[in-house]
Amino acid sequence: MTAALIEARGLLARYGPSLALDGLDASIPAGDLVAVLGENGSGKSSFLKVLARVLPATGGELTFDGRPLAETPRRATARRIAYVPQSVDLVFPIRCLDLVLQGRAPHGNGFVAETPGDRRRALEAMRACDVEGLADRDAKALSGGERRRVFLARALAQEAEVWLLDEPTAGLDPRHRLEFLETLWRAHQDRRTTVLIVTHEIGLAASLATSVLLLKAGRTIARGARTDVLTAENLGRAFGTPFERRGGRFEVRSEVLPSSTSEP
Amino acid sequence: MKALSRGPALAAGALLLAAVLAIAFSVGGVHLSLADLAAGTGEAGQTARMLAALRLPRVLLAALVGACLALAGAALQALLKNPLADPFLLGTSGGAAVGAACAALVGASPLVSPAFAFVGATAASLGVAALARRGGRLDLERLLLAGLIANAFFSALLLAAFSIASGEASRTMLFWMMGSLSDATPGKVAALGPYVLAGLAVLLGAAPRLNLFAVGEESAAALGVDTERTKRVVFLAASLLTGAAVAFAGVIGFVGLLVPHGVRAVAGNDQRTLLPLSALAGAALLVAADAVSRAALAPAELPIGAITAALGAPLFAWLLLRTP
Amino acid sequence: MIRHGAKGLLLAVGLLFACREPGPADPAVGGPRRIVALAPNLTEIVFALGAGDRLVGVSEYSDHPEAARLIPRVGGLEVDPEKVAALHPDLVLAIAEGNAQGTVRALEAAGLPVTVTPSGSLDAVLESIRLVAARLGRPEEGRRLVAELERRRAAVRARVAGRRRPRALLMVWPDPPQAAGGQTFLNDVLTEAGAENLVADRRGWPVLSKEYVATAPVELLVIPDSVEARAAWDTAFASGTLSRGPVARARRVQLDEAALTRPGPRVFDMLEKLAEATR
Numbered sequence: 001m002t003a004a005l006i007e008a009r010g011l012l013a014r015y016g017p018s019l020a021l022d023g024l025d026a027s028i029p030a031g032d033l034v035a036v037l038g039e040n041g042s043g044k045s046s047f048l049k050v051l052a053r054v055l056p057a058t059g060g061e062l063t064f065d066g067r068p069l070a071e072t073p074r075r076a077t078a079r080r081i082a083y084v085p086q087s088v089d090l091v092f093p094i095r096c097l098d099l100v101l102q103g104r105a106p107h108g109n110g111f112v113a114e115t116p117g118d119r120r121r122a123l124e125a126m127r128a129c130d131v132e133g134l135a136d137r138d139a140k141a142l143s144g145g146e147r148r149r150v151f152l153a154r155a156l157a158q159e160a161e162v163w164l165l166d167e168p169t170a171g172l173d174p175r176h177r178l179e180f181l182e183t184l185w186r187a188h189q190d191r192r193t194t195v196l197i198v199t200h201e202i203g204l205a206a207s208l209a210t211s212v213l214l215l216k217a218g219r220t221i222a223r224g225a226r227t228d229v230l231t232a233e234n235l236g237r238a239f240g241t242p243f244e245r246r247g248g249r250f251e252v253r254s255e256v257l258p259s260s261t262s263e264p
Numbered sequence: 265m266k267a268l269s270r271g272p273a274l275a276a277g278a279l280l281l282a283a284v285l286a287i288a289f290s291v292g293g294v295h296l297s298l299a300d301l302a303a304g305t306g307e308a309g310q311t312a313r314m315l316a317a318l319r320l321p322r323v324l325l326a327a328l329v330g331a332c333l334a335l336a337g338a339a340l341q342a343l344l345k346n347p348l349a350d351p352f353l354l355g356t357s358g359g360a361a362v363g364a365a366c367a368a369l370v371g372a373s374p375l376v377s378p379a380f381a382f383v384g385a386t387a388a389s390l391g392v393a394a395l396a397r398r399g400g401r402l403d404l405e406r407l408l409l410a411g412l413i414a415n416a417f418f419s420a421l422l423l424a425a426f427s428i429a430s431g432e433a434s435r436t437m438l439f440w441m442m443g444s445l446s447d448a449t450p451g452k453v454a455a456l457g458p459y460v461l462a463g464l465a466v467l468l469g470a471a472p473r474l475n476l477f478a479v480g481e482e483s484a485a486a487l488g489v490d491t492e493r494t495k496r497v498v499f500l501a502a503s504l505l506t507g508a509a510v511a512f513a514g515v516i517g518f519v520g521l522l523v524p525h526g527v528r529a530v531a532g533n534d535q536r537t538l539l540p541l542s543a544l545a546g547a548a549l550l551v552a553a554d555a556v557s558r559a560a561l562a563p564a565e566l567p568i569g570a571i572t573a574a575l576g577a578p579l580f581a582w583l584l585l586r587t588p
Numbered sequence: 589m590i591r592h593g594a595k596g597l598l599l600a601v602g603l604l605f606a607c608r609e610p611g612p613a614d615p616a617v618g619g620p621r622r623i624v625a626l627a628p629n630l631t632e633i634v635f636a637l638g639a640g641d642r643l644v645g646v647s648e649y650s651d652h653p654e655a656a657r658l659i660p661r662v663g664g665l666e667v668d669p670e671k672v673a674a675l676h677p678d679l680v681l682a683i684a685e686g687n688a689q690g691t692v693r694a695l696e697a698a699g700l701p702v703t704v705t706p707s708g709s710l711d712a713v714l715e716s717i718r719l720v721a722a723r724l725g726r727p728e729e730g731r732r733l734v735a736e737l738e739r740r741r742a743a744v745r746a747r748v749a750g751r752r753r754p755r756a757l758l759m760v761w762p763d764p765p766q767a768a769g770g771q772t773f774l775n776d777v778l779t780e781a782g783a784e785n786l787v788a789d790r791r792g793w794p795v796l797s798k799e800y801v802a803t804a805p806v807e808l809l810v811i812p813d814s815v816e817a818r819a820a821w822d823t824a825f826a827s828g829t830l831s832r833g834p835v836a837r838a839r840r841v842q843l844d845e846a847a848l849t850r851p852g853p854r855v856f857d858m859l860e861k862l863a864e865a866t867r
Contacts, residue, residue, distance in 0.1 A: 016399070052486040078488025085482055091345050092478055092533045102476055106488040111472035158487075294799045311803055314832055318799050439764060446764065446798055563800030564790060 005030040005065060005162070005194055006051065012059030013043075013050050020046035022218035023060065028211070030161070033188060033195045035205030035226075038215035039239050044198040045086065047215070048164045051196070052083035078106035082155035086166040086198075088147075090140045096150050097135040100126055103157035118157075125156035128190070129183050145176030149183055156187060162194045169204065181208065202250050206230060214238050268530060270537045277544035281327065284548040288323050289316075292558035293565075322448035325512065326554040326568075327547035328456045329445070330519055332463065332509035334546020336502040337520025338527070338539050339467050342474040343498045344404050345481075351506040351520040354411040354499075358418025359388020360510035364440050365425040368433040377440075378452070378511040385507030388414055393499060402495045404481065443516035443569030445554050452512050459508040464543060466501045470494055471535035478533060516569045518576030519546050525583060619725025620679035620701075624662060624672050626691075629850035630681040630705065631656050633720050636853045637729045645675045652846060652854070669694045679723055683707055683716075683851070710776040710859075713851045714738065737856050741780065744863045748782030754866055756783035756808035757801075757835065760849065761817075762824035765796045773851045781862035783808055802833035809838045810862065812845035841865045 006028040013021040021043045028034055036044045049055035050062065053074055062069045069077065082103065100122040104113030126132040129149045134142065139150060148168060155163050168184070169177045185208065188195050196213075199205060205212050205226065212229040214222040216238050222229045235243040235250055242253040268276075290296050296319060300312035336351035343349075351357070363384020367377045395410035396403050426437055439446075467474075473494045476484035485491045506520070523546040524538065531537050550568070553575065557566045624645035625631040631650035634640055640655055648664035650656040662671045669691055672680060680700050682692050685707040696702050703723050705716035714734050721730020758768040758778045768774035769790040778785045786804055787794055809830075811821060824830040843861060847854040 014399075049482070052482075053488075054482045054485045074485075074490060075488040078486065081486075083483075083486035085480070085486075088479055088483065089345075090479065091347065092528070094478060094533060098534075099479065102479065102483075102487060105472065105476060108472075110469075111476065111487075111489065293797050294803050311833070315799060315803055318802055318832075435761075435764065558797055558799070561794075563787065563796045563804070564794040565797045 003066065004028055007063045008047075008061065010060035011047070011050065011057055011062055013046055013055055013057050015046055015055065020055070020218055021050065021057070021060075023220075024215065024218060025220045026213055026223060028194060028196070028213075030194050031192050032210050033208055034197070034211050034213055035209035036196055036198045036213045036215065037200065037202065037205050037238065039200065041217075042215040042238070043218035044215050045166050046218070047213075048083065048166050048196060048198055051162075052081060052164055053077055054083065075106050078160075079158070080160050081162040081164065082158040082160035083164045084148075084151045084155050084166065084168060086168075086170060088151070093138045093140055095135070096131065096137050096139050096142070097122060097126070099139050099150055100135075100154045100157050103154040103159075106158065121159065122153075122157045125153040126150070128156055128187055129153040130179070143176075145172050145180060148172070148176075148180055152180070152183065152187070156191075160193070163188075163196070165195065165197045167198055167200075169199070169201065202230070202235065206250070268532070268537075270534070273531045273537055273541055274544070277541045277548075281544050281548045281551070284551045285323060285327065288326075288551045288555035289319060292555035293562040294558075321450045321453050322445050322554065323551055324453045325448040325456065326445050326550045328453065328460050329509045329513045329516065330523075330546040330548070330550025331460050331543040332456070332505040332546075333516065333519040334523035334527075334542040334549070335460070335463055335467060335539060336505040336509075337546075338524035338535075338542040339470075339474070339498050339502045340520075341524050342477055342533075342535055342538075343495060343502075344408065345477065346408070347525065348521070349408075350517075351502060351509075352415070352515070352517060353408060354503065354506075355388040355392045355414030355418065356385045356503055356506040357510055357515045357517075358415040358422070359391075360385035360507055361441055361515055362418050362421050362425070363387075364511075364514075365422055365429075365437050368436045368440070369425055369429060371433070378455075381511035382507050385510055386503065388418070389499070389503035389507070401492060402499065404495070407499075439567065440514040441569075442567035443514040443572075444565075445513050445557075445568055446565060456508055456512050459505060460543070463501050463505040464540065466497060467539050468536065470498055470501075471539055474498065474535040475533075514569065516550070516572055518572045518580070519550060522576050522579060522583075523549060620677075620723070622675065622677045623679045623681065623724070624675060624677040625650065626662070626667050626672075626680065626682045627850075628652070628846070629852035630683065630716075630720065631659075632850060632852040632854065633717055634681070634724070636733060637717070637721050637724060637726050639724050639726060642724075644677060645672060649846075667691045669698070673698055673700065677701075679703065681705065681720060681723075707851055708771050708773065710741070710773050710780065710855070713773055713855060716851065717853070733853065737853060740856050740860065744859055745780060748780075748863055748866060751782050751866065753782055753784040754807040754839070755786050755805055756810060756866075757786050757804065757806050758810040760793065760812060762811075762821050763829050765798065765801045765824075765829050766793055767796055769794045773855065774849070777848075777855060777859050777862065778810065781859055782866035783810075783862075798829050801829050801835055804833070804835060806833075806835040806838040808841065808866065809835055810841045810843065810865075812848050813842040814845035817845065839865065 004027040008024055008026040011021050011024040024043060024047055036047060038044045046055060050057050057070065064077065101113050101118060104118040104122060105111045123132060126135060129152050131146060131149045131153055134146060134150065139147060169180060172180060209226050211224060212226050213220060214229055214234055221237055222234045232243040232245050232250060243250050244253045290298055294315060296315045297312055300308045301316055303309055333351060340349040340351060341347055360381040363380040364377050367380035392410045392414050393402065396407040398406060426434055429437055473489045476487050476489055481491050524542045527538055527541045527545050531541055553568055553571045557568045557571050560566045621642050622644045623634060623642050625634055625643060625647060627647050628650040631646045632652055634643055635653055635656065643659050645662040646656060646659045648661050662668060672695060677700060680695055680702045682702060682704050684704050692702055692704060703719065705719055706712040714737060717734050718730050721727050756778055758774050760766050760768060767787050769792050770788040771791045775785050775788055786806065830836055841862060843858050848858045
């Protein structure tokens with residue numbers, strides 16, 4: 001049995017005055033595509049932020065590749081863990097290529113990424129995400145879907161073995177959502193990276209993930225293989241509303257709404 | 265997206281500064297004939313030498329102060345991810361002005377004024393930073409608000425001090441609050457020089473990290489930057505630069521706000537170019553403004569703060585109208 | 589018939605307005621007995637007209653003549669209108685340049701009789717004396733004083749006529765350097781005393797650049813002398829704004845500050861003294 005790449009035990013973290021993580025447990029093997037599932041405020045984004053070294057843990061254990069994460073130098077983890085935030089407020093104009101090159105910064109000397117090798121890797125990453133044509137454009141001027149893919153390209157350029165994606169399909173229309181997921185899937189398959197996707201879309205978890213981490217109120221209520229975790233009972237507990245299985249899909253049970261509704 | 269690359273941009277900036285320095289040295293109010301200076305004979309030569317001795321420190325001080333303010337402005341705009349950030353937003357100008365006002369009220373020698381002003385500026389920025397601290401972190405949003413509050417508070421103090429000040433003290437205070445380079449001495453130039461160099465060195469060191477801040481503090485942290493340390497260093501450097509500038513030349517607004525804007529439009533947002541180029545452009549701008557302040561109402565002088573505001577406000581309005 | 593009536597009505601209305609116009613105090617009563625002077629030169633003028641005993645309130649800097657020091661103060665550059673009103677004056681004297689116009693209007697609105705005296709030239713000084721004298725009900729004293737001062741002025745003019753006019757600056761403060769420009773009474777003093785004011789083309793009280801002061805072709809420098817300001821002037825001459833260039837070498841005339849800078853009768857003493865120096 002291979003040791004888990006990421007191991008969390010009783011993880012605690014605060015976000016402002018409130019307790020974001022209240023004893024989270026997780027055991028993520030390398031190469032897994034994990035869906036981190038839960039309602040709003042369940043701590044899923046916070047877990048990613050702790051992994052990305054954006055939010056400090058206040059208690060519990062968290063190891064990455066056998067070593068406590070907090071004791072590893074930040075630059076070292078940044079070379080191996082890439083974070084794609086949910087939303088980014090771009091205030092100043094920035095060229096897409098420069099944005100993707102930022103992914104090379106942890107590898108560069110003093111956070112400078114200017115070598116031809118860096119440039120090559122950045123363009124390759126953009127190609128893999130199908131945004132190579134946007135290299136010279138201002139990232140501010142892109143559509144939501146295009147920008148998400150550019151940020152994914154940044155994570156690829158980082159050559160990290162772990163990708164943390166926070167609600168990557170939120171707000172995307174069906175076509176762009178599909179494009180993004182296909183790009184992500186292909187990249188994941190090619191590079192055999194470990195991917196953690198925070199989402200509340202059960203369908204996404206059901207179709208893409210190998211394992212699922214189900215959170216509620218900052219704690220893990222279920223984890224493991226997708227088929228084991230995704231049950232109507234678990235989902236009902238996680239989301240605080242009854243679920244039922246209908247034709248291979250999990251749907252929220254409603255007495256009020258007419259006919260069967262699509263996934264939450 | 266087009267942007268000048270670093271080498272040519274900095275070279276152009278340096279050339280511009282050199283040209284402006286040469287012109288401002290010669291013109292503005294009383295004309296300094298370079299020919300007389302070179303020839304050096306007779307009364308004309310003597311007058312020219314004396315005038316040069318008066319004007320050279322002034323022009324150099326203008327350049328250094330302009331560099332300080334523009335550099336601080338550029339750094340803060342990058343750190344706060346806010347194109348409207350201005351070094352005076354953080355309470356440093358208010359603190360410095362109150363410091364100088366205390367010196368004037370107490371009747372201290374004008375030589376000590378810069379020290380008072382500097383202490384005031386530093387105390388103000390430390391106070392503002394303390395106010396903005398939340399859970400051990402420097403909260404950038406609170407920083408802006410705390411700075412606003414600090415400035416409002418200091419304005420009140422200043423107005424009160426101004427109303428009880430006697431003729432001489434109030435005159436000094438007024439000139440000080442409007443910015444004045446007329447007390448330039450070689451000593452001041454020598455004292456301010458190291459600040460500019462040190463500030464530039466520190467900020468250039470932080471420049472790649474600041475570049476990562478452009479996409480947000482979280483993004484920078486995820487890429488391995490020690491964000492708390494970077495924030496502290498940049499904030500401190502910007503505060504010291506601003507405090508020093510205000511201590512030696514009074515409150516001169518708009519330079520820290522507008523110069524980085526203009527430079528960004530021409531040379532892009534890479535801090536490794538933006539920071540030094542802003543310093544050069546800020547220096548050139550203030551040297552030019554000083555020449556105008558000497559020339560406009562000769563032999564009287566326009567306060568330099570009035571000129572930067574008169575130039576700055578319409579320019580800023582134009583910038584606002586340009587952006588979609 | 590109607591025309592007669594209309595004429596009569598017009599006459600009556602005209603008389604009514606004539607009576608309402610503020611004019612010289614009724615000689616039968618002897619003029620105002622409770623006077624407040626809002627500037628030190630006005631205090632001096634009232635005393636010079638022999639009515640000093642009628643002052644009930646004066647501005648802070650009123651120290652001439654000695655008797656003025658005993659009169660209650662109503663404020664300096666900033667006058668407290670309530671203090672003034674509390675003295676129940678029947679005449680308030682103010683100067684156009686120097687007293688806050690807002691204060692003056694506040695006092696007028698409160699119903700106090702305010703007289704604002706002109707400024708900006710030596711003629712205005714004489715006009716002020718005439719005006720104050722009229723308001724005090726002592727027009728004769730006013731005429732006498734003005735005639736005396738005019739005589740002395742004319743004598744000075746005669747004395748300096750035909751003389752070469754040295755280039756001069758009359759500075760009121762050393763650092764930042766401030767001088768008397770055109771359209772000021774001190775400009776008149778300087779000019780009529782036989783000098784040429786280098787900054788006559790700048791109106792008011794311009795603050796000069798250090799460079800200008802260091803390079804201007806000053807032959808005569810006139811400065812006010814006072815105990816409080818001596819240190820500032822000394823520093824300026826030793827190492828400051830007046831330590832280099834022609835101004836450092838220029839002939840220096842120090843005149844008593846109170847007498848020089850207050851637009852009152854003593855200015856004419858200064859005029860005479862200065863005329864000696866321009867020889």
